[in-house]
Amino acid sequence: MSRTGVDRGPALTGAATLVGLFVLLELAIRVGLVDRYVVPPPSEVITSFGRIVTEENIPQRFAQTALEGLGAGVLITIVGVPLGVLLYRRMVLRAAVQSWVAALAAAPLVLAYPLFLVIFGRSAWTIVMMGFVSGVAPVILKTLEGLTATRRVLIDVGRSLKLTPMQQFRLVLLPAAVPTIFVGLRLGLIFALINVVGLEFLINFGGLGQLINELAERYDLPGTYAAIAFVVLVSVLFFAGLERTERWLRPGR
Amino acid sequence: MSDPTVVPWPRPAPVARPETVLAVDDVVVRFQTRDAVVTAVDRMSFGVRPGEFISVIGPSGCGKSTLFNVIGGLVTPTAGLVTVAGEPIRGPHPAIGMVFQEESTFPWRTVLDNVAFPLEVRGVPRRVRNEKARDVVAMVGLTGFEEHYPSELSGGMRQRVSIGRTLASEPKILLMDEPFASLDEQTRLLLGDKVLQIQQTLRQTTLLITHSITEAVQLSDRVVVMSYRPGRLKRIVDIDLPHPRTSEVVTSEAFGHYVAEIWGDLRDEASRGMAEAEAQRGGTR
Ligand SMILES: Nc1ncnc2c1ncn2[C@@H]1O[C@H](COP(=O)(O)OP(=O)(O)O)[C@@H](O)[C@H]1O
Numbered sequence A: 001m002s003r004t005g006v007d008r009g010p011a012l013t014g015a016a017t018l019v020g021l022f023v024l025l026e027l028a029i030r031v032g033l034v035d036r037y038v039v040p041p042p043s044e045v046i047t048s049f050g051r052i053v054t055e056e057n058i059p060q061r062f063a064q065t066a067l068e069g070l071g072a073g074v075l076i077t078i079v080g081v082p083l084g085v086l087l088y089r090r091m092v093l094r095a096a097v098q099s100w101v102a103a104l105a106a107a108p109l110v111l112a113y114p115l116f117l118v119i120f121g122r123s124a125w126t127i128v129m130m131g132f133v134s135g136v137a138p139v140i141l142k143t144l145e146g147l148t149a150t151r152r153v154l155i156d157v158g159r160s161l162k163l164t165p166m167q168q169f170r171l172v173l174l175p176a177a178v179p180t181i182f183v184g185l186r187l188g189l190i191f192a193l194i195n196v197v198g199l200e201f202l203i204n205f206g207g208l209g210q211l212i213n214e215l216a217e218r219y220d221l222p223g224t225y226a227a228i229a230f231v232v233l234v235s236v237l238f239f240a241g242l243e244r245t246e247r248w249l250r251p252g253r
Numbered sequence B: 001m002s003d004p005t006v007v008p009w010p011r012p013a014p015v016a017r018p019e020t021v022l023a024v025d026d027v028v029v030r031f032q033t034r035d036a037v038v039t040a041v042d043r044m045s046f047g048v049r050p051g052e053f054i055s056v057i058g059p060s061g062c063g064k065s066t067l068f069n070v071i072g073g074l075v076t077p078t079a080g081l082v083t084v085a086g087e088p089i090r091g092p093h094p095a096i097g098m099v100f101q102e103e104s105t106f107p108w109r110t111v112l113d114n115v116a117f118p119l120e121v122r123g124v125p126r127r128v129r130n131e132k133a134r135d136v137v138a139m140v141g142l143t144g145f146e147e148h149y150p151s152e153l154s155g156g157m158r159q160r161v162s163i164g165r166t167l168a169s170e171p172k173i174l175l176m177d178e179p180f181a182s183l184d185e186q187t188r189l190l191l192g193d194k195v196l197q198i199q200q201t202l203r204q205t206t207l208l209i210t211h212s213i214t215e216a217v218q219l220s221d222r223v224v225v226m227s228y229r230p231g232r233l234k235r236i237v238d239i240d241l242p243h244p245r246t247s248e249v250v251t252s253e254a255f256g257h258y259v260a261e262i263w264g265d266l267r268d269e270a271s272r273g274m275a276e277a278e279a280q281r282g283g284t285r
């Protein structure tokens, strides 16, 4: 029942599992069970970290990818949440567009990248917009879902206290919807990050995606995997940030 | 929801009843469902006197929650009206505070912030509203839990938070819809004591909706008995038990008499309700 003491058990188990898997993989490669030209031994990946950090300008690339991801993340939030609210407010609009927003979420939008290249040029903006377009749909849909699912009785409490529509929204509907909205933000951010890194790779521009492209073409497999590890780090940081924001916005479970 | 095309009942000119703070006057509520029109409340009339504790009792599905929503201004009656101090209400009235049957605390607010909510929306400064909310939290017996979230509380404690939140808005009339329905019998008796004690200290006019005969007799000055389908006024029973009361009153002989009397009224209604519900279930299968 301690409210401050953090249970480190799960984290330790997780780390131990990861280390165990690396050891197994290392053994499998050394024995020849796994081809080292498909998957490099973890030990080589680990030793290549220092090399790519110093030789491949990792800090700057990491910052670029992270900023592009952040830009896309901010855009999907400031556009997706209000659009979800609008659909909640306007029944007709909801009936008209809900299904194609869902279709948008499933479409392979990355194929439209030439269009973005034409509009924004070979720049970070193309990448940010691509990430935004591919991540915004789940945010809209989950915002709508969260608002719609607000328990009737909570709305009635607000009505009985004669809240203004704005108060009803800000003090009842929105906080009630926050957990669902954050599910949408997590999904949207995953799509956005995949597309950010994918597009850097495709148009050979800027951050970690481009580095992965280059290292792969040089057949520097340990380096490639080390670069991928930095992409994972970007998404881990984003998710940790989201979780903190959610707990701050919506305390109490 | 309620059918606006139905014309109001022709009824005699309202009699001036200065001693009533709240009057339910010939209220009818009909719902249009897919295959029928359901009359949930039929020509209900009764008055509530200042400072009294009145209960409305009836079997499940007889229209109690519908009546609750009409008095609270959340549902417009098909016919008839509800008046507060002689004024007909249109929509929620500031003199009426509602406690809902369902769990209704805000899970993202602490106990203190839940209770202070009505003051917050009125723009009362934080220091003042927190001080007031602390008093109310003490009154509902939750001192020490101010900073807890509802998820950390038991069902009975959460219901006390809801009651506290409504009390903090200082309503002239406290309206409660089966607030103890989801609680076990012991908690219900003790919480009843708490509510009664609050009602006595504040001289709070209280209208309690319940399906429990013992609860109605334990707490009330008068009990309004409703019939089943359509929900009509069956009888109003005066409960002449001494004050101050606690749950110990349930062991007295007079208490038993009242319970038997009301049960006599409700028995037919309840069995009719059960039979109808069973017939309906059989019919749809
Ligand atoms: N919104 C509604 N639409 C249609 N029927 C309703 C609605 N609300 C209540 N009813 C019906 O009215 C009757 C009374 O319901 P209710 O007031 O909830 O009863 P109680 O609270 O006494 O259990 C029930 O038969 C119920 O099915």
Ligand SMILES: [Mg+2]
Pocket (backbone or CB within 6 Å): B064, B065, B066, B101, B178
């Ligand atoms: Mg009910």
